[in-house]
Amino acid sequence: MQQLGLEKYAPLLAGYTELRAHKNHSVTIGFLKGNNVRNVKSTTSGISARVYQHGSWGFASSPDFTDNSIRQVIKAASANAAFLDSKQNKGKPALPAKPIKAEHDYSTNKPRLTQKQLIDFVKQIDHYIAGKYPDLTSRSVGLNCLDMEKLLLTSDGSYSYSLHPRSLISVGFTMEKDGNPIELYDIFGRQGQFEDVFGDPAELYPGIDQLYEQLRHKVEGVYAEPGVKDCILDADLGGILAHEAIGHTTEADLVLGGSIAAKYMNKQVASPLISLVDFAHHALGKTCPIPLYVDDEGTEAQDAVIIDQGILKSYLHNKESALHFRVEPTGNARAWAFSDEPLIRMRNTAILPGKDSLDDMIASIDDGYYLIRPSNGQADTTSEFMFGVVLGYEIKNGKLGRAIFDTTISGVAFDVLQTVSMVSNEMSWSVSGMCGKKQPMPVGMGGPAIKCRVNIGGR
Amino acid sequence: MERDIINYTLEKLKANGMDHASCSLEQSTKYEMNVETGKITLIRTVFNNGLSLYAIKDNKSGSYNVNKLDQETIDQAIATVIEIAESSEPDPAHAIAEYQPPAEFRTGPNKPNQESMYNRLEEFLEQVKNKYPKIMLDNAYFDFTHRVRYIANSNGTDFTTEKGIYRFSSMFSGHDGERSSSFNYTGYATQELDRELLAYGSLDTLLQQSCEQITTQTLSGKFVGDVIITPDCLSDFLSYVFGITIYDGALISGTSVYKDKLGQQVADPRLVIHSRPVSPEIVDGYFITGDGYQAENCTIIDHGILKTFLLTLYGANKTGLKRAVNNGGCYVVEPGEKSLDEIVSQIDRGIMVARYSGGYPSQNGDFSGVAKNSYYIENGKIQYPISETMISGNLINMLKNIIDISRERVDFGSGIYPWIAFSGVTISGR
Known part of the structure; x- marks a missing residue:
């Protein structure tokens, strides 16, 4: 992609313009009950230009990387911006500029595996499950690898090349009890191409064995008792809370669109035990799941401290919202595909760890729940959220009890975070975060376990 | 070219x-x-x-x-x-x-x-x-x-x-x-x-x-009541039901609770659901299925009876069942005879759910989630908008527990849906 030599088009970029070459390459392999039901590769690539003119934007994209196509895309985006500017006449000033040049390539140095070798890897996991756990009603094993490659040139002088891969293996089990199917799944993997993430299939077996044991507990489980309860949200749930319920409400475009966070800046919105950060590329000395150094507007990505000891401190910005709020852009503008415009998106959003041990947290609850694995989540601009929970346990008299069936938790995040009374001293990241906001986007979300009061659904 | x-x-x-x-x-x-x-x-x-x-x-x-x-x-x-x-x-x-x-x-x-x-x-x-x-x-x-x-x-x-x-x-x-x-x-x-x-x-x-809905009230405690699902919300609910029952994944894995129900009563006899990708009433349909067949319209649930699965050619070959004539979607739900107002007037206690924000339902149909943008109904009247209210139940059972289907419908271009009232849903407030 770097051979495209986008620099030669710099003279064509009038006003503020982004020119981005972008390729998403994915491999998907799926086994369902031993059947190789999915075996697909996809490559989507192209060039896009986005032009800013006095507060109006024009965008155009084409799948062709030819010289003529690139010139046409710039021309079409400029025409769209000019048309809208002529109609809207917003008269806004120029966007902030702080040029940066960077290259971040996370591709593997190892020889690439063939499709056959990838299929054999997945098949070996499937055989292990089939042999060891014949009592399962159904099993699925899936591999999903995504490489996102971008080359960006902006009229204000930024130039960036990046290749961000992520490789995931999902495992799902179903068992029946009294004719009712009960399922549980887990996802393994992280940032990186397959060869850097996975070695021997056997390395996954302990996690798979644990998943089976958890499903056995769940099959003998009970419905949660509905109502507001003391709960411990483990790291994956704390992460989804940070992302869905707080992170989204502080995205500056949603703040301008009516988010409740608009009225909370510099106010106490959470327990003083809560600090929440949207990390750019490193957190607590380690590389984040989605390390972003330069966003798709050519802004150097900075950590955004959203909540500091309970007080709302910052929104997440692109260039235009930073101009509106008169702050520095945080580098949160990201686009999913070549044909997509950059939107304000989170990178790696997490609550910071505290000082409590998980054991002490469980011991502190007489009647509540320890909630471990989310399915999906959604939050409102009021910060009212809901998360599906597919793995959790009762806590009775300070001890873990029976597993619970699938349930949902809900609450108003800024209220729930005020009830946080303990925060665990360990932190982990969800490996497979995916966000949907007009466009899909890989994200990191994580944190420690937190003890709070939350509404749980049930029977 | x-x-x-x-x-x-x-x-x-x-x-x-x-x-x-x-x-x-x-x-x-x-x-x-x-x-x-x-x-x-x-x-x-x-x-x-x-x-x-x-x-x-x-x-x-x-x-x-x-x-x-x-x-x-x-x-x-x-x-x-x-x-x-x-x-x-x-x-x-x-x-x-x-x-x-x-x-x-x-x-x-x-x-x-x-x-x-x-x-x-x-x-x-x-x-x-x-x-x-x-x-x-x-x-x-x-x-x-x-x-x-x-x-x-x-x-x-x-x-x-x-x-x-x-x-x-x-x-x-x-x-x-x-x-x-x-x-x-x-x-x-x-x-x-x-x-x-x-x-x-x-x-x-x-x-x-x-x-x-700028001003809402919260409900206290929990009760088993009736819910009216609006057309926007109904399209989500039907996608959930069909997703866990009649597509390839659920039938190949054998987890579908409808796997042995073809030709049998799975819903209230008043429920009729078509999939019409090539009907003039659906402007956002499709002509060819994902596996290369000319798409045809079909009826999925006819007066409560399950008439077809939505199996692809692969799914059909795998299960020994019949391939569907389309890929689903483009759902047209037949209207009922009563107006929405008449249906509301029948409800003693329940809610009207305009948006469901919840976990993906379990394979057995269990679901729980938040009733967003919804209204409390008591004594046959819509009382007030509510917030922080959860609903839980079982989708498979809900289809059998229909109170009524409205004669009014909303046309979204990709589907046409009425309001449907169901009984037996757990509603819980704060």
């Missing part, structure tokens, strides 16, 4: 030893206007291509999708799909559609009326500002997409489809001083711009409701 590419691709795949192959080539243009915080902020023009290859050799299959059409890419794509197919595990269920007579299908305009789009969008923004001054439009997307597809396979199928469609969607909330409603959203598809945007789908109703 497009047919040359398809013929070249199929011939090359056959020459390289593939037993069966299919190829689809697509060219699309999208013209889109974006609204943020009540203003038009962005205009996009997106050109794209799509080349999808599927090959089978010795019962092994693979797929490759790419969005470029130059000779080098095409030759690489052919080599790639051969490698993918040869790598897979053999399964005699893999197959391609048998020969069907060549056909061409066309619907909708072939290019946007950009001036009308802009004027309609500006008109909408002005109408919202005047009619609903408490509404904040977080976003709105108004696009026109034109797509031409050529679909052929080594058994001689040869289809061309061309479709032009306008789609509109918006997300919004009501605000009054420090107070605000939950956000809500809706969307629809249309082939014409002869009516104002506010006149389509449920848009006007939901904007009005968002103003009402």
Whole structure:
């Protein structure tokens, strides 16, 4: 992609313009009950230009990387911006500029595996499950690898090349009890191409064995008792809370669109035990799941401290919202595909760890729940959220009890975070975060376990 | 040129030893206007291509999708799909559609009326500002997409489809001083711009409701009551039910609770659900199924009886059941006889659910989630908007526990849905 030599088009970029070459390459392999039901590769690539003119934007994209196509895309985006500017006449000033040049390539140095070798890897996991756990009603094993490659040139002088891969293996089990199917799944993997993430299939077996044991507990489980309860949200749930319920409400475009966070800046919105950060590329000395150094507007990505000891401190910005709020852009503008415009998106959003041990947290609850694995989540601009929970346990008299069936938790995040009374001293990241906001986007979300009061659904 | 590419691709795949192959080539243009915080902020023009290859050799299959059409890419794509197919595990269920007579299908305009789009969008923004001054439009997307597809396979199928469609969607909330409603959203598809945007789908109703929902009350405790599911919400519920019961995944894995229910009563006898991708009443349908068959309309639930699964050719071969005549979607639910007001008047205690925000239902149909943008109903009357209220129940049981279906329906262009009242749902407040 770097051979495209986008620099030669710099003279064509009038006003503020982004020119981005972008390729998403994915491999998907799926086994369902031993059947190789999915075996697909996809490559989507192209060039896009986005032009800013006095507060109006024009965008155009084409799948062709030819010289003529690139010139046409710039021309079409400029025409769209000019048309809208002529109609809207917003008269806004120029966007902030702080040029940066960077290259971040996370591709593997190892020889690439063939499709056959990838299929054999997945098949070996499937055989292990089939042999060891014949009592399962159904099993699925899936591999999903995504490489996102971008080359960006902006009229204000930024130039960036990046290749961000992520490789995931999902495992799902179903068992029946009294004719009712009960399922549980887990996802393994992280940032990186397959060869850097996975070695021997056997390395996954302990996690798979644990998943089976958890499903056995769940099959003998009970419905949660509905109502507001003391709960411990483990790291994956704390992460989804940070992302869905707080992170989204502080995205500056949603703040301008009516988010409740608009009225909370510099106010106490959470327990003083809560600090929440949207990390750019490193957190607590380690590389984040989605390390972003330069966003798709050519802004150097900075950590955004959203909540500091309970007080709302910052929104997440692109260039235009930073101009509106008169702050520095945080580098949160990201686009999913070549044909997509950059939107304000989170990178790696997490609550910071505290000082409590998980054991002490469980011991502190007489009647509540320890909630471990989310399915999906959604939050409102009021910060009212809901998360599906597919793995959790009762806590009775300070001890873990029976597993619970699938349930949902809900609450108003800024209220729930005020009830946080303990925060665990360990932190982990969800490996497979995916966000949907007009466009899909890989994200990191994580944190420690937190003890709070939350509404749980049930029977 | 497009047919040359398809013929070249199929011939090359056959020459390289593939037993069966299919190829689809697509060219699309999208013209889109974006609204943020009540203003038009962005205009996009997106050109794209799509080349999808599927090959089978010795019962092994693979797929490759790419969005470029130059000779080098095409030759690489052919080599790639051969490698993918040869790598897979053999399964005699893999197959391609048998020969069907060549056909061409066309619907909708072939290019946007950009001036009308802009004027309609500006008109909408002005109408919202005047009619609903408490509404904040977080976003709105108004696009026109034109797509031409050529679909052929080594058994001689040869289809061309061309479709032009306008789609509109918006997300919004009501605000009054420090107070605000939950956000809500809706969307629809249309082939014409002869009516104002506010006149389509449920848009006007939901904007009005968002103003009402600025002030909500919470319910206390829990009770088992009735719920009226609105048309916007019903489309989600039906997708959930069908997703866990009648598609390939649930039937191949054997987890579907409907696996032995074909031809049997699974719902209230008044419930009739069609899937009509090629009906004139559905403007945003499709002509060809994902596995290369000419799509037909079908009835999925007929007076409560399950009439078909939605199995692909692979799913049908795998399970020994019948292939569906379409891929589902484009649902048209038959209306009932009572008005929505009459149905509300029958409810002693319950809620009207306008948006469901919940966990994906379990394979047995259990669900729980938050009833968003919803209303409390007592003594036959809608009382007030509610917040922080959860509902839980079982989708499979709900279909059997229908109280009534409204005679009013909402046409979204991609589906037509009434309001349906169900009994026996657990409703819990704070």
